[in-house]
Amino acid sequence: MSSRRSRSNQQSSTSRITDDQIADLISKLQQLIPELRGRRFNKVSASKVLQETCNYIRNLHREVDDLSDRLSELLASTEADSEQAAIIRSLLM
């Protein structure tokens, strides 16, 4: 148990990174966020990792929306058939 527990913390209920497991998970998350990837040696604070994770997820949601939008317009204007799908599939695999 860390002795770093802040004394003024009686009412605040923050989660402290005393747990190795949490620290591990935070660093695993860090590697997934492009903004923070590869900053392994400059330790990024857990707070920053969570913040960037939230931003990243929000951006990804927006991208899914945007890409779905573009796809719907593209589909309306092209003749996609199963042959094209097979081509795409082979390109992506």
Added chain:
Amino acid sequence: MKNPSSSSVKSRFTRRFLRALIKINRQKPSSSSSREIFLRYRRIRIAADKAMACVIGSRRAWSRAVLRRIKNQKRKRLADSLRRSNGIHGMKKMVAKEEDEISYEQENELRKLVPGVGAMDLCSMLDETAHYVMCLATQVQVMRKIVDFYST
């Protein structure tokens, strides 16, 4: 973190999503009004989320939550889409933050963004988040490639 099966997640998602796209495209709308395009956009987005959630199946809380949400939307139930569970009461941090503290505000912010983690402890939620982020990023990557392909 490289998951050995992440490339199979990618290819399985691609297959499912493409299949759904073909189906959606087959139903040619009578007009290309903006309403039609909007409806299509909605169906495509749901198809993308659903395809990824199906690939992961019941293994993860987030995928179960996504599948549940989609099923409920289909039945036109309103309640679930507004559900926000705060695993812990959202207390604001009163004291000056030290660098590596996570405030409940931040934690709850994340809980709102990741499906299905409402009642989880912090550890489980972080683990779930990592998996969700990986799959979401894969989903975006594949969708981008498809859009690029159709754009040329």
